[in-house]
Amino acid sequence: MAASGRSTTRAAVPGTVVRFLLFLLLWGILIGPAPANLVAGLPAAALACWVSLWLLPPFGQTLSLSALLAVLVRLPGQSLIAGLDVARRALSPAMPLRPGIVAYRTDIPPGLERDAFRALMSLQPGTLPVGEDADGALLIHCLDVDQPVTHQLALEEARFRRGTGKGSHG
Amino acid sequence: MSLAVDLVMVLLILTAAVWTILARDRRDAVIAFIVLGLLLSLVWMRLLAVDVALTEAAVGGGATGLVLLRACARLLPVEADGALPGLRLQVAVGVLCAVVGACLAAVILSPPEPAPSLAPAVAAHMEDVGLKNPVTVVLLAYRALDTLLEKVVLVLGLIGVWALAPDLFWGGRPASLRAAVPSGTLTFLARVLPPIGVLIGIYLVWNGADHPGGTFQGGTVLAAMWLLVMMADLGDPPETRALRLRRLVAVGPALFIAVGLAGFGMADGFLSYPPGYAKPIIVAVEVALALSIAVILGLMVAGPAAKEPDQ
Amino acid sequence: MAEFLFAAAAIVLVLTGLGLARMLWGPSPADRMMAAQLLGTGGGAIAVLVAIAGDMTAVLDIALTLALLAAFAAVALTLGEPGSKRRGGEE
Amino acid sequence: MSLLLDLFTIVAVSGGLFFFLAGTVGLLRFPDTLTRLHALTKADNLGLGLIVLGLLPQCPDIVSALKLVAIWALVQLGGATASQLIAEFARRGGGER
Numbered sequence: 001m002a003a004s005g006r007s008t009t010r011a012a013v014p015g016t017v018v019r020f021l022l023f024l025l026l027w028g029i030l031i032g033p034a035p036a037n038l039v040a041g042l043p044a045a046a047l048a049c050w051v052s053l054w055l056l057p058p059f060g061q062t063l064s065l066s067a068l069l070a071v072l073v074r075l076p077g078q079s080l081i082a083g084l085d086v087a088r089r090a091l092s093p094a095m096p097l098r099p100g101i102v103a104y105r106t107d108i109p110p111g112l113e114r115d116a117f118r119a120l121m122s123l124q125p126g127t128l129p130v131g132e133d134a135d136g137a138l139l140i141h142c143l144d145v146d147q148p149v150t151h152q153l154a155l156e157e158a159r160f161r162r163g164t165g166k167g168s169h170g
Numbered sequence: 171m172s173l174a175v176d177l178v179m180v181l182l183i184l185t186a187a188v189w190t191i192l193a194r195d196r197r198d199a200v201i202a203f204i205v206l207g208l209l210l211s212l213v214w215m216r217l218l219a220v221d222v223a224l225t226e227a228a229v230g231g232g233a234t235g236l237v238l239l240r241a242c243a244r245l246l247p248v249e250a251d252g253a254l255p256g257l258r259l260q261v262a263v264g265v266l267c268a269v270v271g272a273c274l275a276a277v278i279l280s281p282p283e284p285a286p287s288l289a290p291a292v293a294a295h296m297e298d299v300g301l302k303n304p305v306t307v308v309l310l311a312y313r314a315l316d317t318l319l320e321k322v323v324l325v326l327g328l329i330g331v332w333a334l335a336p337d338l339f340w341g342g343r344p345a346s347l348r349a350a351v352p353s354g355t356l357t358f359l360a361r362v363l364p365p366i367g368v369l370i371g372i373y374l375v376w377n378g379a380d381h382p383g384g385t386f387q388g389g390t391v392l393a394a395m396w397l398l399v400m401m402a403d404l405g406d407p408p409e410t411r412a413l414r415l416r417r418l419v420a421v422g423p424a425l426f427i428a429v430g431l432a433g434f435g436m437a438d439g440f441l442s443y444p445p446g447y448a449k450p451i452i453v454a455v456e457v458a459l460a461l462s463i464a465v466i467l468g469l470m471v472a473g474p475a476a477k478e479p480d481q
Numbered sequence: 482m483a484e485f486l487f488a489a490a491a492i493v494l495v496l497t498g499l500g501l502a503r504m505l506w507g508p509s510p511a512d513r514m515m516a517a518q519l520l521g522t523g524g525g526a527i528a529v530l531v532a533i534a535g536d537m538t539a540v541l542d543i544a545l546t547l548a549l550l551a552a553f554a555a556v557a558l559t560l561g562e563p564g565s566k567r568r569g570g571e572e
Numbered sequence: 573m574s575l576l577l578d579l580f581t582i583v584a585v586s587g588g589l590f591f592f593l594a595g596t597v598g599l600l601r602f603p604d605t606l607t608r609l610h611a612l613t614k615a616d617n618l619g620l621g622l623i624v625l626g627l628l629p630q631c632p633d634i635v636s637a638l639k640l641v642a643i644w645a646l647v648q649l650g651g652a653t654a655s656q657l658i659a660e661f662a663r664r665g666g667g668e669r
Contacts, residue, residue, distance in 0.1 A: 201504065208517065347560070374546075381542075391550070
């Protein structure tokens with residue numbers, strides 16, 4: 001989360017604080033603002049923070065918060081387009097579907113980053129990642145293989161990589 | 171309008187319940203049972219029993235599916251021949267189930283008029299305990315003995331599960347819960363969701379004192395998160411002989427019993443609380459119980475030891 | 482307004498309930514599981530509608546629990562897998 | 573003002589109902605397992621999203637409004653992962669019998 005990702009140990013401290021504060025915020029959302037509940041909220045947020053650090057160690061790389069936000073802000077709009085797309089196909093009497101699986105080669109290395117990208121893909125209109133082939137290309141199930149799916153995915157990938165701090169230098 | 175909603179709910183529940191029985195494939199039956207659990211949660215919500223609805227959402231949505239589908243996977247090698255029980259046994263089981271069902275229906279359909287209720291008595295004495303959720307007050311103050319025995323039963327159940335292990339493996343690790351095929355999606359979920367789940371689980375426990383929620387709901391959510399981590403292979407099931415683990419299993423019931431015994435000296439008798447201190451004592455017992463429930467449920471799904479203990 | 486929201490909750494119940502046909506038809510366990518997923522999302526929608534319409538914020542926690550555990554049934558599906566091939570040969 | 577907010581609620585919640593309808597129709601009509609998964613994830617997630625959006629002005633306080641948004645976010649995460657898990661399961665042959 002921190003801007004200086006060079007030294008992971010130094011970056012980890014503000015990252016941990018940010019996580020702790022986010023969990024505390026979530027606690028506040030769950031239970032309401034009454035300060036008395038902090039008795040349980042502080043240890044709960046600390047425990048959640050510890051679990052999160054164990055399962056998801058601080059990244060050694062820089063994240064661009066603004067670019068990540070740009071990806072997240074697009075989600076509701078994408079969700080709308082995706083839903084309209086499905087609704088149009090489902091409700092039309094002719095049911096226009098040309099389903100098929102497209103292989104999409106991604107530069108995102110396997111691991112958490114790619115898994116996050118796949119989760120994002122599954123929320124995009126008309127695409128659903130269903131696995132990977134032997135060469136590590138993503139297999140994307142599409143409602144309509146005639147659409148320029150790979151082009152659209154490449155655009156999304158570029159946006160996503162700007163968020164994880166790798167977009168600018170490839 | 172509300173009659174129509176009730177009819178729809180009854181129809182859906184009956185569909186799911188009948189299909190659970192009729193489905194030929196065991197896994198199909200489990201899926202129908204999961205659906206039934208979700209529907210029951212909605213029914214409890216409709217009946218304004220929010221505590222029960224929460225329990226059903228947590229147990230039905232999280233735990234039942236895991237327990238039963240794991241059982242399916244374990245049963246397959248045992249029943250590979252696929253022989254159905256004989257006709258006579260089938261008929262006998264059917265008749266017995268029908269009798270039990272009819273008795274239950276008779277009891278439920280013929281309540282005395284007006285239905286007996288202790289609700290006004292509970293409402294009249296709420297202030298003595300200092301909590302605002304009547305369900306928690308009943309569970310941990312007026313009927314504390316039932317609640318205590320319920321938790322002890324859980325411990326006994328776990329001992330029963332553990333006892334299935336061959337002598338050689340006693341104290342060892344349960345079989346891994348790892349998914350048959352590793353999945354990046356599962357790993358992603360298991361890295362992101364558990365911290366949020368831990369927070370929500372604790373919230374359900376803490377909130378249970380004054381609002382719907384409580385130990386069982388929170389404990390189940392915590393157990394589900396732990397199981398998710400184990401299934402994604404981010405952590406192995408612990409050795410069943412580990413002392414720390416066994417302490418966690420025992421801490422809830424033990425604290426409950428200790429508080430109960432202390433009642434002899436400090437209040438009117440077993441499981442009665444000293445006046446003025448009911449709330450903090452109940453909250454402490456709830457926290458310890460939630461911890462124990464989470465660990466016990468997780469260990470029950472993990473199953474008996476399947477490996478020799480490490481040297 | 483509350484009337485409208487309660488009616489909306491009833492409609493969501495009917496719509497997701499219709500999805501149970503998928504549980505009956507299958508043909509595969511994956512298809513049947515979709516009925517459960519649909520009911521999870523629909524149940525969450527029903528709970529938020531009822532919570533706001535009836536001014537019962539406690540009901541929001543039901544939606545929260547359903548949402549948190551939404552993926553669990555699908556996760557559990559992978560548990561039953563080692564036997565899936567054997568299963569096919571059996572019938 | 574309150575009338576305008578009520579109108580907003582009615583429009584958004586009705587939109588949500590429409591997408592639940594579309595999702596169910598897709599789940600029942602679409603020809604194969606993977607295609608049906610699209611209907612499930614996309615239409616229903618949007619349906620819930622619109623209902624949450626519509627309910628925001630009706631919330632008694634800001635905390636419950638934020639809780640609604642948290643519920644929506646959790647459903648998005650659950651939908652994104654559950655659909656992939658079911659898809660992987662179906663593709664491995666777990667779907668067929």
